Amino acid sequence: MNSLFHSYASPYVPVRLLPPHQLRPHLSQVGKIRMESSSVKAQAATEVTEAPMNEGLKKGIAEFYDESSGVWESVWGDHMHHGFYESDTTASLSDHRTAQIRMIEEALSFAGVSDDPIKKPKTIVDVGCGIGGSSRYLAIKYGAQCQGITLSPVQAQRAQSLAAAEGLDDKVSFQVADALQQPFPDGQFDLVWSMESGEHMPNKAEFVSELARVAAPGATIIIVTWCHRNLSPSEDSLKPDEINLLNKICNAYYLPAWCSAADYVNIAKSLSLENIKTADWSENVAPFWPAVIRSAFTWQGFTSLLRSGWKTIKGALVMPLMIDGYKKNLIKFAIITCRKPE
Amino acid sequence: MRLLTHNMLSCNIKGVTNGFPLKLEADKWVTKEVDLNADFLRGVFPKIEWPALVAAARALDYGDLPEQADGSMLTSEDFLRRFHHALLELHVEEGALVCPETGRKFPISKGIPNMLLHEDEV
Numbered sequence: 001m002n003s004l005f006h007s008y009a010s011p012y013v014p015v016r017l018l019p020p021h022q023l024r025p026h027l028s029q030v031g032k033i034r035m036e037s038s039s040v041k042a043q044a045a046t047e048v049t050e051a052p053m054n055e056g057l058k059k060g061i062a063e064f065y066d067e068s069s070g071v072w073e074s075v076w077g078d079h080m081h082h083g084f085y086e087s088d089t090t091a092s093l094s095d096h097r098t099a100q101i102r103m104i105e106e107a108l109s110f111a112g113v114s115d116d117p118i119k120k121p122k123t124i125v126d127v128g129c130g131i132g133g134s135s136r137y138l139a140i141k142y143g144a145q146c147q148g149i150t151l152s153p154v155q156a157q158r159a160q161s162l163a164a165a166e167g168l169d170d171k172v173s174f175q176v177a178d179a180l181q182q183p184f185p186d187g188q189f190d191l192v193w194s195m196e197s198g199e200h201m202p203n204k205a206e207f208v209s210e211l212a213r214v215a216a217p218g219a220t221i222i223i224v225t226w227c228h229r230n231l232s233p234s235e236d237s238l239k240p241d242e243i244n245l246l247n248k249i250c251n252a253y254y255l256p257a258w259c260s261a262a263d264y265v266n267i268a269k270s271l272s273l274e275n276i277k278t279a280d281w282s283e284n285v286a287p288f289w290p291a292v293i294r295s296a297f298t299w300q301g302f303t304s305l306l307r308s309g310w311k312t313i314k315g316a317l318v319m320p321l322m323i324d325g326y327k328k329n330l331i332k333f334a335i336i337t338c339r340k341p342e
Numbered sequence: 343m344r345l346l347t348h349n350m351l352s353c354n355i356k357g358v359t360n361g362f363p364l365k366l367e368a369d370k371w372v373t374k375e376v377d378l379n380a381d382f383l384r385g386v387f388p389k390i391e392w393p394a395l396v397a398a399a400r401a402l403d404y405g406d407l408p409e410q411a412d413g414s415m416l417t418s419e420d421f422l423r424r425f426h427h428a429l430l431e432l433h434v435e436e437g438a439l440v441c442p443e444t445g446r447k448f449p450i451s452k453g454i455p456n457m458l459l460h461e462d463e464v
Binding site: 055143145169173174175176177178182183184188 | 343344346347350351352353354361362374376379382385386389430448451452453454455456457458459461464
């Protein structure tokens with residue numbers, strides 16, 4: 001039974017997050033978090049033995065997406081990320097695909113990625129590529145070569161099939177690989193793209209460091225991710241009820257501890273990345289989770305869920321908590337972009 | 343996995359300094375024809391490690407690439423055709439990529455390489 005469901009202990013019981021100004025570049029906040037649970041032995045705050053925890057996390061992530069990708073795709077299509085909406089709109093289901101594409105375009109625009117034939121990106125890496133929606137979109141948009149990496153073999157396979165079906169077999173390719181150990185030489189890519197995958201990375205500093213490593217000189221790095229709110233200067237950590245909420249979400253979605261957008265900015269600074277920009281897009285994604293919940297209650301959504309498996313159902317049950325988190329201004333949807341120095 | 347992809351992959355095991363190029367061991371491969379795009383080929387050529395491409399193509403029994411290549415050859419239709427074929431039309435379905443330094447094999451299954459490291463390799 002254990003082999004079917006990788007037990008994943010949520011990272012927050014109890015938790016003490018370092019305030020941003022204490023964040024050291026070579027050690028992420030997560031490495032300093034003391035975690036206790038019934039299935040994982042307590043680890044001292046100073047002892048950073050992440051390996052057993054991360055193996056469970058990686059397997060959990062792979063299995064979660066192996067199991068649930070099909071359901072998502074059948075209801076939502078090939079983009080597995082939030083849509084971007086004008087503030088205060090209620091969107092209908094047909095608007096959502098447009099919104100998901102708009103999210104990609106808004107991110108590129110925010111980062112200042114050029115359309116110019118000489119300056120546009122020629123090689124792109126899609127870190128946490130899902131079933132390749134972004135990869136295919138970016139490859140077409142820029143006529144570029146795109147590599148996608150995912151922990152899920154099912155997703156990689158599906159991504160490749162979709163690429164072949166769209167005649168993009170020669171432009172995009174997918175590998176099963178770990179974002180924290182990308183199988184590429186240094187400086188390979190003109191555009192490094194992470195669309196809603198940062199949430200899964202157990203070591204944010206290592207994650208951004210790898211993004212920077214595979215970025216070519218002058219390349220643009222784009223991270224779009226869920227974060228928790230920035231801590232105020234007087235705060236040492238999130239409040240207990242906030243931690244409880246995130247705990248439940250982490251457990252269902254195979255997420256390690258969250259950080260804030262400010263933390264990402266600090267990590268980028270510590271890596272001497274340039275032109276660092278960030279924005280809070282929480283208001284622009286607000287219609288998304290209610291729409292996802294509504295879709296789960298359609299006949300197709302519901303039957304797909306029932307057929308999928310426990311991990312997917314658990315993920316679905318936790319969706320109202322995401323809305324709760326956004327409403328409480330605890331959960332933020334952020335973009336962080338920067339450039340690798342020339 | 344096409345050889346274009348192979349040309350971009352390297353072994354990332356901790357401590358390995360010479361992880362590129364990965365040696366290609368192919369058990370099953372197919373040819374899938376795709377339209378030749380000269381502009382694309384000319385654009386991607388500077389990023390290609392030519393000896394790695396030649397070696398990988400040989401592993402798939404394709405020996406028609408010149409040992410060395412430079413930009414001036416890109417005007418030759420014959421060269422472009424061979425380059426195109428090796429880079430984009432040969433697909434490895436089953437096999438492995440082997441780290442040149444450690445000998446570690448990364449499996450290729452249904453055309454997808456699995457580059458995940460074991461715990462002790464990180």
